[in-house]
Amino acid sequence: MSLMVKNVTRRFNGNTAVKNISFQTYKGEIVGLLGTSGCGKSTLLRAISGLDEGYEGEVSLNGNAVRNVNTNASFIFQEPRLMPWLTVKDNVSFGLSEKKQEKGLKAERYIELVGLKGYENYYPLELSGGMAQRVAIARALVTSPELLLLDEPFSALDAFTKMQLQDLLLKIWSEYRSTMVLVTHDIDEALYLCDRIIILTGQPGVFKQEFVIEEPKPRRRGSQQVAAYKERILKCLEL
Ligand SMILES: Nc1ncnc2c1ncn2[C@@H]1O[C@H](COP(=O)(O)OP(=O)(O)OP(=O)(O)O)[C@@H](O)[C@H]1O
Numbered sequence: 001m002s003l004m005v006k007n008v009t010r011r012f013n014g015n016t017a018v019k020n021i022s023f024q025t026y027k028g029e030i031v032g033l034l035g036t037s038g039c040g041k042s043t044l045l046r047a048i049s050g051l052d053e054g055y056e057g058e059v060s061l062n063g064n065a066v067r068n069v070n071t072n073a074s075f076i077f078q079e080p081r082l083m084p085w086l087t088v089k090d091n092v093s094f095g096l097s098e099k100k101q102e103k104g105l106k107a108e109r110y111i112e113l114v115g116l117k118g119y120e121n122y123y124p125l126e127l128s129g130g131m132a133q134r135v136a137i138a139r140a141l142v143t144s145p146e147l148l149l150l151d152e153p154f155s156a157l158d159a160f161t162k163m164q165l166q167d168l169l170l171k172i173w174s175e176y177r178s179t180m181v182l183v184t185h186d187i188d189e190a191l192y193l194c195d196r197i198i199i200l201t202g203q204p205g206v207f208k209q210e211f212v213i214e215e216p217k218p219r220r221r222g223s224q225q226v227a228a229y230k231e232r233i234l235k236c237l238e239l
Contacts, residue, residue: 001146040205
């Protein structure tokens with residue numbers, strides 16, 4: 001799935017949130033949108049997902065314009081957004097249209113993939129934050145999306161759970177090679193996961209610079225190479 005974002009501008013009641021953003025992702029790439037709070041990262045992701053149609057410019061997937069909810073894409077948000085009255089298994093299978101038995105089998109497979117085998121019949125309130133976010137990941141993957149959109153997916157989690165789920169995401173990526181767009185304000189996270197990092201700055205958010213991270217994955221957290229990229233990115237963000 002290749003994604004093209006061309007000259008995207010989004011205004012809300014006359015205020016510009018993002019201005020003239022263009023970038024492209026290639027199949028199987030993890031692209032990070034990194035920037036300080038309020039520079040329009042989530043706004044841009046919503047335009048890409050088709051959830052928000054009020055933008056100017058173009059968004060296309062494999063050459064087709066996105067103008068309504070994009071069924072080839074799945075979203076993972078900062079909070080799991082599970083339905084509390086449904087079990088883990090029913091939350092994961094909710095969006096599937098197959099027959100009940102087939103849906104159940106598929107859900108079980110993805111629940112196992114995210115390390116929650118045995119928790120199929122638990123309810124969201126019985127899970128820790130990290131477990132609930134694993135369910136959200138399983139739910140996003142169960143439809144085999146070609147594009148995964150992640151909006152600060154791990155920022156509400158403690159440091160250890162965050163690292164575990166980043167590793168889980170990489171494991172999934174190495175198996176399925178889904179194209180991913182990851183919104184984050186965590187430079188270390190972007191450097192651990194992304195092939196390319198696009199820096200947005202300001203209000204309205206504008207494109208500042210793109211970094212191609214040439215280190216092969218999995219990367220060693222805090223390695224010299226990663227630290228060198230971090231320094232350049234911090235400089236670019238003027239932090
Ligand atoms: N639905 C909306 N109505 C009005 N203004 C909005 C709306 N959505 C976003 N904005 C504005 O657009 C700007 C960018 O917001 P956005 O949430 O996209 O930034 P962000 O970079 O994702 O921030 P953060 O990292 O803090 O989540 C902000 O000034 C915000 O107030």
